[in-house]
Amino acid sequence: MSLTSGPFRNLFAVACLFIWQCGCSDFESSFVYSDRTLSLISEAQNGIRTKEASLPGVKQSIDERFGTPQNLKAWLKLPVDFGGSAATVASAADATSVVLGFGEEAVVPEKLELIQFVSGDCAGQVASVKSWDVATATATLTSALPSVPAAGDAIVTGSGEILKSGRGLYQRHCSHCHGTSGDGNGPTAQYLYPRPRDYRHGIFKFTTTNDQSKASREDLKRLLKQGIPGTYMPSFLLLSDQDIHTLVEYVRFLAMRGEFERRLVNELSGDFSVKAVQGRVKSGENRADIVKELGEFLKTDFPEAVTTTGDGLAEAWTAADTEEAKVIPSIARIPDSPESRRKGRELYLSKALNCADCHGIYGQGNGPQTTIYEKNPLTNELYPEPGLHDVWDNVNQPRNLTYGIYRGGRRPLDLFSRIHAGIKGSRMPSFKNVPHEDIWHIVNYILSLPFEVEPGATGNAPQTPPATASVTQ
Amino acid sequence: MTAGLIGCGQFGGGASVVPEVSFVPADLGAATEAAAEEAETTESAASAAGPGNFSGRVMLSGAAPSLPMLIAKGADVKDKEVCAATDIPDERLVLSADGGVANVFVYLAKAPKGGTAPEATEEAVIFDQKNCRFLPHALIVPTGRTVKILSDDPIAHNTHTYPSKNDSINSGVAPNDREGILSFVYRRAEAVPLAVSCDYHGWMKAWHLPIDHPYAAVTDENGNFSIPNLPSGKHSFVVWHESVQGNFVQRKLSVTVNPGETTEMKIDLPVASLAIK
Numbered sequence: 001m002s003l004t005s006g007p008f009r010n011l012f013a014v015a016c017l018f019i020w021q022c023g024c025s026d027f028e029s030s031f032v033y034s035d036r037t038l039s040l041i042s043e044a045q046n047g048i049r050t051k052e053a054s055l056p057g058v059k060q061s062i063d064e065r066f067g068t069p070q071n072l073k074a075w076l077k078l079p080v081d082f083g084g085s086a087a088t089v090a091s092a093a094d095a096t097s098v099v100l101g102f103g104e105e106a107v108v109p110e111k112l113e114l115i116q117f118v119s120g121d122c123a124g125q126v127a128s129v130k131s132w133d134v135a136t137a138t139a140t141l142t143s144a145l146p147s148v149p150a151a152g153d154a155i156v157t158g159s160g161e162i163l164k165s166g167r168g169l170y171q172r173h174c175s176h177c178h179g180t181s182g183d184g185n186g187p188t189a190q191y192l193y194p195r196p197r198d199y200r201h202g203i204f205k206f207t208t209t210n211d212q213s214k215a216s217r218e219d220l221k222r223l224l225k226q227g228i229p230g231t232y233m234p235s236f237l238l239l240s241d242q243d244i245h246t247l248v249e250y251v252r253f254l255a256m257r258g259e260f261e262r263r264l265v266n267e268l269s270g271d272f273s274v275k276a277v278q279g280r281v282k283s284g285e286n287r288a289d290i291v292k293e294l295g296e297f298l299k300t301d302f303p304e305a306v307t308t309t310g311d312g313l314a315e316a317w318t319a320a321d322t323e324e325a326k327v328i329p330s331i332a333r334i335p336d337s338p339e340s341r342r343k344g345r346e347l348y349l350s351k352a353l354n355c356a357d358c359h360g361i362y363g364q365g366n367g368p369q370t371t372i373y374e375k376n377p378l379t380n381e382l383y384p385e386p387g388l389h390d391v392w393d394n395v396n397q398p399r400n401l402t403y404g405i406y407r408g409g410r411r412p413l414d415l416f417s418r419i420h421a422g423i424k425g426s427r428m429p430s431f432k433n434v435p436h437e438d439i440w441h442i443v444n445y446i447l448s449l450p451f452e453v454e455p456g457a458t459g460n461a462p463q464t465p466p467a468t469a470s471v472t473q
Numbered sequence: 474m475t476a477g478l479i480g481c482g483q484f485g486g487g488a489s490v491v492p493e494v495s496f497v498p499a500d501l502g503a504a505t506e507a508a509a510e511e512a513e514t515t516e517s518a519a520s521a522a523g524p525g526n527f528s529g530r531v532m533l534s535g536a537a538p539s540l541p542m543l544i545a546k547g548a549d550v551k552d553k554e555v556c557a558a559t560d561i562p563d564e565r566l567v568l569s570a571d572g573g574v575a576n577v578f579v580y581l582a583k584a585p586k587g588g589t590a591p592e593a594t595e596e597a598v599i600f601d602q603k604n605c606r607f608l609p610h611a612l613i614v615p616t617g618r619t620v621k622i623l624s625d626d627p628i629a630h631n632t633h634t635y636p637s638k639n640d641s642i643n644s645g646v647a648p649n650d651r652e653g654i655l656s657f658v659y660r661r662a663e664a665v666p667l668a669v670s671c672d673y674h675g676w677m678k679a680w681h682l683p684i685d686h687p688y689a690a691v692t693d694e695n696g697n698f699s700i701p702n703l704p705s706g707k708h709s710f711v712v713w714h715e716s717v718q719g720n721f722v723q724r725k726l727s728v729t730v731n732p733g734e735t736t737e738m739k740i741d742l743p744v745a746s747l748a749i750k
Binding site for chain 1: 488489490491493494495497498499500501502503551552575627628629631633635638639640641642643644645646647648654655657661664665668670671672675718719721724749
């Protein structure tokens with residue numbers, strides 16, 4: 001007998017109400033705003049409402065485009081497969097018959113079950129389709145719309161099912177560590193080292209795209225399938241390809257939400273953070289004047305910044321999936337040989353590349369840079385712990401190359417990409433201008449490191465196994 | 474407690490709740506043209522009246538702090554045969570003998586009404602380094618112009634930028650590269666200069682200001698600057714220095730420019746406002 005049935009039921013309900021005084025059904029998960037958003041003065045966070053106009057601040061600008069975990073928004077500007085393709089109303093004979101227009105490159109769907117109206121008088125309406133004629137792209141609706149849609153109104157053929165199920169899969173498999181908002185701060189995060197990725201910079205470390213490019217869908221898919229060796233990120237190889245695709249889209253959605261937030265805050269923080277305003281008031285300015293200036297900014301410049309930011313995100317994430325963004329070696333891998341390893345070692349130790357500066361002369365990840373104290377480049381304050389720091393403010397532990405554990409994958413191409421494009425968000429720079437032949441030599445050397453005799457060790461070097469296996473009786 | 478959770482069928486944070494999804498048009502809240510046209514930093518009185526100039530000098534007032542050399546010649550630092558081959562001054566505060574402050578950025582925060590676009594040219598902006606020191610220390614970069622990164626040192630450097638509106642770059646620089654095979658572009662203007670550093674040599678630091686109009690200058694070794702051909706009218710300038718607390722020498726320096734005339738101004742930088750002692 002379960003606690004939720006039979007004689008215990010009432011008792012249980014009372015207990016539930018007692019524990020959650022406002023009732024269980026009121027609990028909703030939420031996307032949290034970043035600390036940087038919360039460091040703005042409240043007028044910049046929440047916007048300014050006057051008699052004449054209502055000027056959205058950062059929070060409203062985000063929420064209108066991304067929603068909450070219960071009511072997700074699919075902003076059609078973003079290159080995310082939300083589930084449903086964008087189209088327009090070509091013409092409408094009446095409120096039950098709509099001819100749809102698809103872009104030249106778009107595929108006209110074979111089946112159509114519902115239409116969501118995005119702009120125009122019918123915006124927000126979801127209409128179910130009684131019959132769909134592919135040849136004429138005419139949808140006959142089950143029930144009449146409140147008004148006849150106008151030509152040019154934006155619609156979506158679908159219900160956002162990928163975003164919907166992505167949210168469910170993400171909450172089940174990812175949110176424990178990465179958090180509901182993708183801030184890398186789920187309930188388990190504090191117990192983990194390295195920390196789970198905070199997506200909100202829009203940066204993923206291990207990619208096969210160029211140094212200035214975002215992660216491609218392929219990169220994220222590979223990371224999900226293979227996990228990240230040496231960290232707590234497991235492999236999700238048992239999920240179906242469709243589930244992986246769905247999760248990748250949802251993670252990209254969260255990454256774009258976070259980066260959108262970050263970039264909007266960057267537009268405002270210089271002049272309108274609590275700290276900046278304190279400084280300005282101290283140097284003689286009047287707070288009311290500053291708020292008035294903010295009002296002007298929100299009215300004239302901010303809408304443009306919102307548009308530019310959205311365009312920039314759309315462009316960058318779209319470009320990441322193109323051929324031009326890929327790291328492609330200009331020559332095939334130099335075959336591994338003692339000679340190639342030796343060249344790689346020379347390059348590794350050379351003054352020109354100086355890999356040893358961070359990774360150490362034996363590749364153990366303990367170069368001199370790991371012992372320096374540095375300042376946060378943005379706040380100019382000294383970090384409490386030694387070593388170089390990444391954009392997430394975590395200490396960058398240069399990889400110990402003697403372990404043979406490669407977080408971004410162990411294919412030679414993965415290592416080539418790490419050197420060519422650098423590790424994004426970390427202090428590992430891109431070496432895209434190093435000749436590809438040289439990069440391959442370094443790859444060969446690095447792949448040989450786990451099998452090198454320990455430095456200073458005496459005794460016999462490992463022997464080459466016999467060419468043919470022999471069985472001893 | 475666990476039982477409590479099971480009982481709550483509507484536990485909205487859970488994975489099993491199917492959310493609502495509503496679509497938002499791509500152009501939501503797009504900037505209207507009328508709003509975008511208004512220029513904020515300039516009240517142009519008579520744009521037909523022709524341009525004027527703004528020039529001046531930034532002067533430190535009070536007893537100047539004496540900064541030791543950042544790297545004295547022969548000092549025992551990393552890559553000392555290159556980095557300590559000569560004295561490297563501490564460029565956080567560079568003063569002339571009579572107190573002129575170098576490397577101060579003076580610029581209009583926003584392109585003025587009636588202003589001209591930056592000169593269109595294919596010529597790259599050069600950002601160099603020698604003896605583990607960036608040259609120049611303070612650099613104005615027009616948006617869209619190629620920045621070529623050079624190195625006059627036989628050792629590894631990388632150039633790592635910390636912008637807020639542009640994308641960061643972090644790339645190795647080939648030793649003794651006088652051609653600049655490493656290059657990049659700032660696509661957007663920044664509100665304030667951004668830090669540029671080399672991760673191999675933590676002391677190397679420079680400042681870049683990407684800007685989308687020609688009305689900007691960096692003070693020279695005597696603290697002088699000159700911004701010609703400004704549309705006449707009242708302007709609001711930003712005066713920015715890396716070592717001032719909060720970085721703004723003046724957040725809004727009001728300057729009136731009359732047609733055909735040069736507005737001269739002495740800008741005071743009090744010692745008390747410095748973040749370095």
